[in-house]
Amino acid sequence: MSKKRYWLLLPALILVVAFTACIQGAGPSAATKEVIIGTTDQLDSLDPADAYATHDWEIIRNTNPGLIVYQPGTADMVPGVAEGDPEISDDGLTYTFTISDGWKYPDGSELVAGDFVRGINRSLTMEGDVSFLVSTYVESVEAPDDKTVVFHLKAKRGDFIQIVSATPYGPLQEGQFPDDELVKFPETLSGVGPWQLTSYKENEQAVLERNPNYKMGFSESAPDRVIIRYFSDPTQMALAVEKGDIDIAWRILGPIETARLSTVEGLTADNTGGGGIRFLSINHDMEPFTDKNVRKALAYLVDRDEIVDRVMQGAVEPLYSIDPPGFLGSNEAFRDMYGGSPDVAKAEELLAASGYSADSPVEFDLWYPPEHYGAQAAQIFEVLKEQFEKSSMVKVTLQTQEWSTYIKALTNGEYPIGYLGWFFDYPDSSNYLDPFAQTDFAAGMGIFYSNPDMDQYLADAAASTDPAERADLYVEAQNLFAEDAVCIPLVFEAEYAVYRSDSVGKIVIGPALVFQYELIELK
Amino acid sequence: MPDDNVIRAENLSVQYKTRAGWVSAVDDVSLEIRRGEILGLVGESGCGKSTLGKALMRLIRHPARITNGHIWFQGIDLMTLSDNEMRQFRGRNIGMIFQDPMTSLNPIQRVVEHLIETIRTHEPAVSDEDAHARAADLVDRLGISANRLDDYPHQLSGGMRQRVMISLALALNADLIIADEATTSLDVIVEAQFVELLQQLCRDLDLAILMITHNIGLVAEVADRVAVMYAGRMAEMGSACDVFKEPLHPYTQGLLKAVPNIHLEEDELYKMEGSPPDLVSPPPACRFHPRCPHMMPVCSKVQPDFETARGDHRTACWLYQDVPAEYQDVREGSKA
Amino acid sequence: MTVSPLAGVCFSSLGVALLFLLYAFLRGSKGLRSYIVTRVLLTLPMVLILVTIIFFVMRVIPGDPVTSELGPRASEAVREQMREQLGLNQPIWVQYFQYLSGIVRLDLGTSLIFGNRPIVDELSERLPATLELIIPSAALAIGLGVLAGTFAAEHRKQWPDYLLRLFSVVVYSIPVFWLGLIFQVTLGLGLGIFPIAGRIDPIIDISLQRHTNILIIDSLISGNWPALLSALHYLVLPTLTLALILVGVFIRLSRINVIETLVQDYITAARARGILERVVVYRHALSNALIPVVTLIGLQFSVLLAGAVLTETTFSWPGMGQYLVQRIGQRDYTAVQSAITVFAMSVAVISMITDIIYAFLDPRVQY
Amino acid sequence: MSDNIHDHIIEVRDLKKYFPVKRDLLSSLMGVPQQWVRAVDDVSFTIRRGEVFGLAGESGSGKTTVGRLVLRLLEPSEGQIIFDDADLSTYSPEALRQLRSRMQVIFQDPFASLNPRMRIGEGIGHGYKIHIPSSASERRKAVEEIMEHVGLTPAAQLYNKFPHQLSGGQRQRAVIARALVTRPELIVADEPIAMADVSVRALLLDLMIRLKQEFNLTYLFITHDLATAKYICDRIGIMYLGKMAEIGDLHDVYKSPAHPYTEALLAAVPVPDPTDRREKHLPTGEIPNPINPPSGCRFHPRCPIAQQVCQEIEPELRPVEGNPDHLASCHLRTGDYQHLAPSA
Numbered sequence A: 001m002s003k004k005r006y007w008l009l010l011p012a013l014i015l016v017v018a019f020t021a022c023i024q025g026a027g028p029s030a031a032t033k034e035v036i037i038g039t040t041d042q043l044d045s046l047d048p049a050d051a052y053a054t055h056d057w058e059i060i061r062n063t064n065p066g067l068i069v070y071q072p073g074t075a076d077m078v079p080g081v082a083e084g085d086p087e088i089s090d091d092g093l094t095y096t097f098t099i100s101d102g103w104k105y106p107d108g109s110e111l112v113a114g115d116f117v118r119g120i121n122r123s124l125t126m127e128g129d130v131s132f133l134v135s136t137y138v139e140s141v142e143a144p145d146d147k148t149v150v151f152h153l154k155a156k157r158g159d160f161i162q163i164v165s166a167t168p169y170g171p172l173q174e175g176q177f178p179d180d181e182l183v184k185f186p187e188t189l190s191g192v193g194p195w196q197l198t199s200y201k202e203n204e205q206a207v208l209e210r211n212p213n214y215k216m217g218f219s220e221s222a223p224d225r226v227i228i229r230y231f232s233d234p235t236q237m238a239l240a241v242e243k244g245d246i247d248i249a250w251r252i253l254g255p256i257e258t259a260r261l262s263t264v265e266g267l268t269a270d271n272t273g274g275g276g277i278r279f280l281s282i283n284h285d286m287e288p289f290t291d292k293n294v295r296k297a298l299a300y301l302v303d304r305d306e307i308v309d310r311v312m313q314g315a316v317e318p319l320y321s322i323d324p325p326g327f328l329g330s331n332e333a334f335r336d337m338y339g340g341s342p343d344v345a346k347a348e349e350l351l352a353a354s355g356y357s358a359d360s361p362v363e364f365d366l367w368y369p370p371e372h373y374g375a376q377a378a379q380i381f382e383v384l385k386e387q388f389e390k391s392s393m394v395k396v397t398l399q400t401q402e403w404s405t406y407i408k409a410l411t412n413g414e415y416p417i418g419y420l421g422w423f424f425d426y427p428d429s430s431n432y433l434d435p436f437a438q439t440d441f442a443a444g445m446g447i448f449y450s451n452p453d454m455d456q457y458l459a460d461a462a463a464s465t466d467p468a469e470r471a472d473l474y475v476e477a478q479n480l481f482a483e484d485a486v487c488i489p490l491v492f493e494a495e496y497a498v499y500r501s502d503s504v505g506k507i508v509i510g511p512a513l514v515f516q517y518e519l520i521e522l523k
Numbered sequence B: 001m002p003d004d005n006v007i008r009a010e011n012l013s014v015q016y017k018t019r020a021g022w023v024s025a026v027d028d029v030s031l032e033i034r035r036g037e038i039l040g041l042v043g044e045s046g047c048g049k050s051t052l053g054k055a056l057m058r059l060i061r062h063p064a065r066i067t068n069g070h071i072w073f074q075g076i077d078l079m080t081l082s083d084n085e086m087r088q089f090r091g092r093n094i095g096m097i098f099q100d101p102m103t104s105l106n107p108i109q110r111v112v113e114h115l116i117e118t119i120r121t122h123e124p125a126v127s128d129e130d131a132h133a134r135a136a137d138l139v140d141r142l143g144i145s146a147n148r149l150d151d152y153p154h155q156l157s158g159g160m161r162q163r164v165m166i167s168l169a170l171a172l173n174a175d176l177i178i179a180d181e182a183t184t185s186l187d188v189i190v191e192a193q194f195v196e197l198l199q200q201l202c203r204d205l206d207l208a209i210l211m212i213t214h215n216i217g218l219v220a221e222v223a224d225r226v227a228v229m230y231a232g233r234m235a236e237m238g239s240a241c242d243v244f245k246e247p248l249h250p251y252t253q254g255l256l257k258a259v260p261n262i263h264l265e266e267d268e269l270y271k272m273e274g275s276p277p278d279l280v281s282p283p284p285a286c287r288f289h290p291r292c293p294h295m296m297p298v299c300s301k302v303q304p305d306f307e308t309a310r311g312d313h314r315t316a317c318w319l320y321q322d323v324p325a326e327y328q329d330v331r332e333g334s335k336a
Numbered sequence C: 001m002t003v004s005p006l007a008g009v010c011f012s013s014l015g016v017a018l019l020f021l022l023y024a025f026l027r028g029s030k031g032l033r034s035y036i037v038t039r040v041l042l043t044l045p046m047v048l049i050l051v052t053i054i055f056f057v058m059r060v061i062p063g064d065p066v067t068s069e070l071g072p073r074a075s076e077a078v079r080e081q082m083r084e085q086l087g088l089n090q091p092i093w094v095q096y097f098q099y100l101s102g103i104v105r106l107d108l109g110t111s112l113i114f115g116n117r118p119i120v121d122e123l124s125e126r127l128p129a130t131l132e133l134i135i136p137s138a139a140l141a142i143g144l145g146v147l148a149g150t151f152a153a154e155h156r157k158q159w160p161d162y163l164l165r166l167f168s169v170v171v172y173s174i175p176v177f178w179l180g181l182i183f184q185v186t187l188g189l190g191l192g193i194f195p196i197a198g199r200i201d202p203i204i205d206i207s208l209q210r211h212t213n214i215l216i217i218d219s220l221i222s223g224n225w226p227a228l229l230s231a232l233h234y235l236v237l238p239t240l241t242l243a244l245i246l247v248g249v250f251i252r253l254s255r256i257n258v259i260e261t262l263v264q265d266y267i268t269a270a271r272a273r274g275i276l277e278r279v280v281v282y283r284h285a286l287s288n289a290l291i292p293v294v295t296l297i298g299l300q301f302s303v304l305l306a307g308a309v310l311t312e313t314t315f316s317w318p319g320m321g322q323y324l325v326q327r328i329g330q331r332d333y334t335a336v337q338s339a340i341t342v343f344a345m346s347v348a349v350i351s352m353i354t355d356i357i358y359a360f361l362d363p364r365v366q367y
Numbered sequence D: 001m002s003d004n005i006h007d008h009i010i011e012v013r014d015l016k017k018y019f020p021v022k023r024d025l026l027s028s029l030m031g032v033p034q035q036w037v038r039a040v041d042d043v044s045f046t047i048r049r050g051e052v053f054g055l056a057g058e059s060g061s062g063k064t065t066v067g068r069l070v071l072r073l074l075e076p077s078e079g080q081i082i083f084d085d086a087d088l089s090t091y092s093p094e095a096l097r098q099l100r101s102r103m104q105v106i107f108q109d110p111f112a113s114l115n116p117r118m119r120i121g122e123g124i125g126h127g128y129k130i131h132i133p134s135s136a137s138e139r140r141k142a143v144e145e146i147m148e149h150v151g152l153t154p155a156a157q158l159y160n161k162f163p164h165q166l167s168g169g170q171r172q173r174a175v176i177a178r179a180l181v182t183r184p185e186l187i188v189a190d191e192p193i194a195m196a197d198v199s200v201r202a203l204l205l206d207l208m209i210r211l212k213q214e215f216n217l218t219y220l221f222i223t224h225d226l227a228t229a230k231y232i233c234d235r236i237g238i239m240y241l242g243k244m245a246e247i248g249d250l251h252d253v254y255k256s257p258a259h260p261y262t263e264a265l266l267a268a269v270p271v272p273d274p275t276d277r278r279e280k281h282l283p284t285g286e287i288p289n290p291i292n293p294p295s296g297c298r299f300h301p302r303c304p305i306a307q308q309v310c311q312e313i314e315p316e317l318r319p320v321e322g323n324p325d326h327l328a329s330c331h332l333r334t335g336d337y338q339h340l341a342p343s344a
Helices: A002-025 A054-063 A113-126 A234-243 A254-261 A292-301 A304-311 A333-338 A344-353 A377-388 A403-411 A430-437 A439-444 A452-463 A467-483 B049-056 B083-092 B111-122 B128-141 B158-170 B188-205 B216-222 B240-245 B250-258 C005-027 C030-060 C065-070 C076-086 C092-104 C119-154 C159-173 C176-190 C202-207 C215-221 C225-262 C265-272 C277-314 C320-329 C333-361 D025-029 D063-070 D093-102 D120-131 D136-149 D168-180 D198-215 D226-232 D250-255 D260-268 D308-312
Strands: A034-039 A068-070 A077-079 A094-098 A138-145 A148-153 A195-201 A205-210 A225-230 A267-282 A362-368 A394-400 A417-422 A488-500 A504-506 B005-018 B021-034 B038-042 B064-073 B094-097 B176-180 B208-213 B225-230 B233-239 B307-310 B313-315 D008-020 D036-048 D052-056 D078-083 D103-106 D186-190 D218-223 D235-240 D243-249 D318-320 D323-328
Touching (some): A034 C202, A113 A148, A205 C202, A234 A488, A234 C176, A254 A488, A292 A333, A292 A377, A292 A394, A292 A488, A333 A467, A403 A417, A430 A439, A430 A467, B021 B049, B021 B064, B021 B208, B021 B225, B021 B233, B038 B049, B038 B188, B038 B216, B049 B064, B049 B176, B049 B208, B083 B094, B083 C265, B094 B158, B094 C265, B111 B158, B128 B158, B158 B176, B158 B188, B176 B188, B188 B208, B188 B216, B188 D260, B216 B240, B225 B240, B225 B250, B233 B240, C005 C333, C119 C320, C119 C333, C176 C225, C176 C277, C215 C225, C225 C277, C277 C333, C320 C333, D008 D063, D036 D052, D036 D078, D036 D243, D052 D063, D052 D226, D093 D103, D093 D120, D103 D168, D120 D136, D120 D168, D198 D218, D218 D226, D243 D250, D250 D323
Parallel strands (some): A034 A225, A362 A394, B038 B208, B038 B225, B176 B208, D103 D186
Antiparallel strands (some): A068 A077, A094 A148, A138 A148, A205 A225, A267 A417, B005 B021, B225 B233, B233 B313, B307 B313, D008 D036, D008 D078, D243 D323
């Protein structure tokens, strides 16, 4: 019998162990300065020829900067590994970059121009998810010497500087990846950047250590080691940063958690200025939206401020152009054209002109996915329906569909009008206008908008290398976009990072959402 | 007072709680069991005889309770013992055998485990080996070979299981064995074997045995004295010969006539009218009076005492007691 | 094919079970032995039926793996190529037999989302994490549930009984998400004594060499005591959450079974022998009452797995449940199919083992 | 045996019922031979119209199985049961269905055999509803009539009670009423009064005897209680381990039992007379397992007078002292080996 009694000690033992663990777990050691960044993103791939997700690019950029990089904290392009701006041939088809001295891999070997050629050619031959970002524009690439990288383009591209900042254009050290195979999760990942990925445990954590040979060096307050912690949902991540399990909560907190955390003492919410846009994607091939008057009527009826204030409680901003603020030539075409507040009379005038009346209203299904764009989607659409039906000439039926089916049907053009979000592949206005307004791309998105004027603006803007000229062209394009009511921009959802004021002094992210870990200032 | 009573219950009452309220299962019952005798306790189902057996061991549990009385066991009033003292009394001084030996043994315990556990609970100093040896010795005495010790209860026959139950009751040389319908589930030949064994043990070990049964024939065969219960009360108690040859209580008289006898030539059984009462609302005073052929006015008014009618032969019936004066005048008009 | 890590995990987790089978086989009677063989043999068709159902159900649910992988803009030719690559262009029965033979060879194909990554590799990372969560949870739930249920039965119709019954209903009806969140907010954030999410302290994790991916075992192997403490520390909240979901069922079931056994004749008989009340309740009554509880453990195992899916999501626990949820979202057909197959097979194996335990415990069972 | 076959309501010929011993899959795959429980092994007897035929023996003797075979609740492995001149195995399903109304059963436990959620009247009328086309009022009338017959009075009041509201004796009466409502010819009563208390038992026995006369019934009365059997049975068969040990008029069997087993059984019956305590010569041991019954005479291992021959040769039923209505299967008492019997 007495033997049995010892079993009672077992729960007690567990409690003691757990308690000791509490004490043990408190406070990182002073020897190495660590920073723990939480994210709800997942790593999809670390192979630069394949990686296409935001978080993939963040890790790759931190280990391996390209020829052109972002000016920290902005969406501006500055030379990275390159010594200065490229030399552009007169026909605009040849870009020649010169590499600056002193870029070294962690093992001490020097970066050479051939590493870029290897990386770009590998992207082209592997046909990974991201290859189109190279193959669409680049005819060939060569390295006449160890310091020079020469690109031959297929067509003139005014935004090639932006394009070349994308990760598939990064250098690739010999032996890092096999030539004939995609390796999504290599044991380690390194480049000439400040960091090297030393361990990755799927859905648990990634660990980045300093590249001892990083050319730019580290500041006194920079972390020695960066740990990325993966969470399955934003609520836990918010709790974890609040408690101090992590130092920084980064993508994707979402507006609700951000709003809550920004009121918590000891936490700093950092608005990156960058983020996704949300808009109504309209199918121009489907009744009643073949009629421009109907599209414009909706543009008159929508009340962005109500969505922002009533549903999102100020966590998002109203969006008046498909090209969000901060990008080249970005304006507020929809505000200019349709006003800052709804105008039922104007809308009804247009609808009446198309033969609609209160007795025979325009009727359509309005689609959205229930969860993909956050839990507030349903409320947003209730409000939208209300706004549209302020006019007795509009009759809206709300429809929902689970995301994977939804996105397929929407982009196949099976819905008349639906909800869509967008974030740029590369930070240029072209990446906001081309996909929806250019004839070929728009068809692929299920929009089926086609206007020769628009195509011309976009082609000219892409080919131009003069920023001022490009800006003008994009203003024209945006105005036409609003005039034709191609799609209806609704809101801009800025991304926030929340960090603990007791451990982190400053972080630098910026509207391009490029988080450079070496610029984290620890206290 | 020196006596050879092993146990003596005085005015014992047991009540249990039902939705209809408290019900007296045993009402003011007194009895004694003497060393070396078998006392047969008979009665029909629901008369309280099993409850009485359990009450003697204080095995009455919620929602029932002993509400009154004393249980003297060799000079100690068991009612004054603490629960733990009483527990030590059980098994050591009083053993019990139950109706169904199949369900009275723990189905997932081997025979030997039952025995060792019982021995070691009461004598913790005994080693496992010694307890095992004692267990083997014990079952051997009861005619079970020691190699059946490792069997599970379901592997034994009904008779063997009941022998195991006896061995458990005797494991600590108890003075009193309470056998509660111990033969009911046995076939007639095995039953006869079993009661022979009980008689032999009673003689050899000078035990007191309380044999609770509804089988009146069996009592006639083995009991030295007989107690008859009706509706929670003691109706009659006396030596077997007295009770069977000259039953006093009208209930006992009827009961005995209703028992089939394979040796008698008559081919019809006596039929007692009515059925035993519901204990939730028993008849007032003498509970047998509605069925009694000798019913007198006093019978429905005053409960007769359980007192000696002739020598050691006691009964609770007005036929043998002085009727209180106010009821006497109508005595002449009774059926008796 | 190299020996996959999943094989190792399977064998090590089945190792305990096999040891038990062996023990039961050697200790048990002849009848029990042949029962074990029979039961093991019967599990095979059961597993076959299960995997067959999974395969065909996976084919009829909506959502197209090719579209979710390639995106909507891919051309039909590319789609066709992908279908071919995945074997989706073959007749369904060919796919079915490939799937079956894959299971036998422990080759579950490759993930649709993560290119040529073998699913066996992914599962062998995830399964140990799930085991590390559900084994202590089940032990805790069963242990606590049975003890509390017995306690309630012992004090039937007294206040501990009412309290425990109320408690069991309450915990059983609380959604896992919410319970987990409550723990995170109170014990995690409020009192600050337990971490919110994850399996181990991220900094300590760096120093931990993983072999089995069961962190407690790994830290024991490498003698990494801080890692062991941290792993246990991180285990507390998820285990508590998952255990509480189940504990209600076990309280109620143990209670009712103990109450039933407490009125059995052999309990009265044991009391009549003067056996200590504690022994009567916790040995005689409980051991008999546990026999039906064992069967329930087998049945509740699927509930445990379902609970694990939610708990893992709530605590960012990178196990099978989280994997399943993620891959369902990504329409990763092969991964989902494989994960469910593993779930189903483990349920089949556990139910086999509980049946055998049942037979082992109850000498009366006729085979 | 009587020559007039119409005297017999039931004739059982060489009846056998073997139950397979449950084997696991593995054993059957490995060809372990199937074992059988020989519950009833070559039993023959007849029941005459209007009599009470008792079937007695210890548990495991096969008496209950015989009852179920006669009722056709079980299929015999071998042998015939002839009911009213026709072999039951030749009955069509429709005929079998009709047979159910001519043959009824009363089980031991009245509580278990009454549906607890059915009112007493409905329970009694259930068989009537199945077998006899009738309106609800006709049925109610028939039920109340039979309830009066068995002493469930007042019938109209008891009709709507549930089984748990009745006393034990009333429940058994309800079971009897249910059996009688279709006016059967044969009642198989399987330990009908074993659960009843002494005082109730006599009443029930009396009731059964009275009903037998009123309804011209024949009883197959299965019991382990020889003392009670005495009061109702005309003839009795004593079974041991699937075999008939002895059969004959009750008085013949009780007065001069021929089989040692019958002797033992009668001797073991307790007598309610403390002055009549006599030394009993009880057989040792208990009834063995019917899976592998002893060779020869099945009783030989327990028999106080067994000889070598009893182990070797199986005895047959033979007349006792030339009485063709009293048969016993004992080598030493009725067979060819009487000379081997040890002198008393």
